Amino acid sequence: MKNKPSIKWVVDNGLCLGCGVCEDACPSHAIRFVEKHALNVPQVDPVSCINDKGCNLCSRVCPGHGVDFQAKSRQYFGTAPSVDPYIGPYVSCYTGWSNEHEIRYHSASGGLLSHFLIYLLDKKIIDGAVVTRFSESNPLRTQSFIATTRDDILAAKSSKYCPVSLNGMVREVMSFPGKVLIVGLPCHIAGMRKTEALNKKFREKVVGYFAIYCSSNRNFNGLDFLLKKRNVDPKDVKSFSFRDDGCLGSMKIITEDRAISEPFVQYYGKLRSYFKPRRCSFCIDHYGMLADVSFGDIHLAPYFNEIGVxxxxxxxxxxxxxLQQAQTDEYILLQNIPSADVNRSQKMMLKNRNITVPFSLKFERLIGRKVPKYDMPISKVQWLKGARYWFSYTLQGLIGRWFY
Ligand SMILES: Cc1cc2nc3c(=O)[nH]c(=O)nc-3n(C[C@H](O)[C@H](O)[C@H](O)COP(=O)(O)OP(=O)(O)OC[C@H]3O[C@@H](n4cnc5c(N)ncnc54)[C@H](O)[C@@H]3O)c2cc1C
Ligand code: SF4
Ligand code: SF4
Ligand code: SF4
Incomplete structure (x- = not known):
């Protein structure tokens, strides 16, 4: 290849995560995001693109083709006292929740992430946070923005199991008058970390990164499927939430004349892998190894709690x-737990990491497909089990595509 690859190579080889950071890295404004195959995908304008002059900035910030997790986590957190093979270097692990019932009950898990952001804003440790809400103009599409008030933070609470792209956010952060914290999925944080390595101005504006654990995402067809099964016309939806009312909580759909509330366990499992983006099958970073703090659920006795944890x-x-100060000031509650308990509570993620991902990486490379590259040891391939899972999610992915 004469030119160094641009992100077109990543997209053409099905390795794009839709994180959005390439758009802001482009000096020629040649990248714009479109919705394609129910995902947010970057498109490169060949006329404006200066790849032929040696530019490949978009590719250098892109986490889609791979991330040096080991080198980067050592660079940022090398002095941390403990290391876990899945979590990476860490200082402490906790369980806990927001001390405000309304926040705790209506957030995804225990509302800790949102309430800790509110604490950081109140104490002027940050001036804003990049968060993601369902758009006011289209409640079935997401919109990331810089939250500067408690109300902004709470408008973005809870999980979005559909594409979220942070395109535009790097530029907004750079022109924002103050310090910012960035919240995202592990792959968003990896893209942001690659960006800050090349962009000093951006690095100086960012106070820190919060990740939410992630076992995989879903494309927009997942949302359509949920609505169709409940005879809801997408045009009628006034508000939508995947997780409200308690721990794990309920999906809530509000239309002009209906209010649907359905427990997480009832709707989520049925999504299976029908709408899982291909790139998630190769993801090894379920905890967000490059984030300053990562937040998740804890599906484990004695920690699990109906209100939120x-x-x-x-x-x-x-x-x-x-975090300790936020606890002293009675915003949140924390209790130390061993990292082994955090891992035990994330069985699905660890199954992916130990069985599905190693098989997918090895097998798809063997059949000539491009896969991402990491600098970390990957678990030994379990051929039989791996093949069974690979076949099952590939089939489900095909069914998902066939129906939509
Ligand atoms: C796709 C996905 C998969 C997940 N998989 C797991 C899992 O396997 N195991 C587990 O323990 N937890 C998982 N989580 C995380 C969990 O659902 C909660 O988000 C997390 O526990 C934080 O809860 P909270 O109550 O503290 O957050 P809240 O106070 O509700 O705040 C959540 C914050 O995350 C942001 N956010 C939500 N969704 C997205 C998104 N898609 N992209 C970027 N930012 C977003 C919101 O803007 C908000 O600021 C997943 C979340 C998502 C979105
Ligand atoms: S190669 Fe350079 S100019 Fe072309 S899309 Fe990527 S960043 Fe933009
Ligand atoms: S930077 Fe993100 S959105 Fe752009 S090509 Fe890479 S993975 Fe896709
Ligand atoms: S599984 Fe990995 S690649 Fe997929 S959305 Fe989650 S963090 Fe991103």
Missing amino acids: NSLVVRNPLFDKY
Whole structure:
């Protein structure tokens, strides 16, 4: 190849995660995002693109083709006292929740992430946070923005099991008058970390990164499927939430004349892998190894709780100090737990990491497909089990595509 590859190579080889960071890295404004195959996908304008002059900035910030997790986590958190093969280097692990019932009950898990952001804003440790809400103009599409108030933070609470792209956010952060914290999925944080390595101005504006654990995402067809099964016309939806009312909680759909509420366990499992983006099958970063703090659920006795509860992993000692202060100031509650308990509560993620991902990486490379590259040891391939899972999710993916 004469030119160094641009992100067109990533997209053409099915390795795009839709994170969005390439758009802001492009000096020629040649990238724009479109919805294609129910995903947010970058398109490169060949006329404006200066790849032939040696530019490949979009590819250098792109986490789709691979990430040096080991090198980067050592660079950021190398002095952390403990290391876990899945979590990476870390300072402490906790379980806990927001002390405000309304936040705890209506957030995805225990509302810790949102309430800790509110604490950081109140104490002027940050001036804004990049978060993601369902759009006011289209409640079935997401919109990321810089939240500067408690109301903004709470408008973005809860999980979005559909594509979220942070395109535009790097430029917004750079022109924002103050310090910003960025919240995203592990793949968003990886893209942002690659961006800050090349962009000093951006790096200086960012106070920290919060990740939410992630076992996989869903494309927009997943949303359509949920609505269709309940005879809801997407045009009628006034508001939508995947997780409200308690831990794990319920999906809530509000239309002009109906209000649907359905427990997470009842609708989520049925989504299976029908709408899973291909790139998630190769993901090894379920905890967000490059984030200062990562937040998730904890599906494990004695920690699980109906109102709402989180587990969290802290990698940066400064944020450990802020969390302790937030507890002293009675915003949140924290309790130390062993990392082994965090891992035990994430069975699905670890099954992916130990069985599905190693098989997918090896097998798809063997049949000539492009796969991402990592600098970390990957578990030994379990050929029989791996093949069974691979076949099952590939079939489900085909069924998902066939129906939509
Ligand atoms: C696709 C996906 C898969 C997940 N998989 C797991 C899992 O396997 N195991 C587990 O324990 N937890 C998982 N989580 C995380 C979990 O659902 C909660 O988000 C997390 O526990 C934080 O809860 P909270 O109550 O503290 O957050 P809240 O206070 O509700 O705040 C959540 C924050 O995350 C942001 N956010 C939500 N969805 C997205 C998104 N798609 N992209 C970027 N930002 C987003 C919101 O803007 C908000 O700021 C997943 C979340 C998502 C979106
Ligand atoms: S190669 Fe350079 S100019 Fe072309 S899309 Fe990528 S960043 Fe933009
Ligand atoms: S930077 Fe993100 S959105 Fe752009 S090509 Fe890479 S993975 Fe896709
Ligand atoms: S599984 Fe990995 S690649 Fe897929 S959405 Fe989650 S963090 Fe991103």
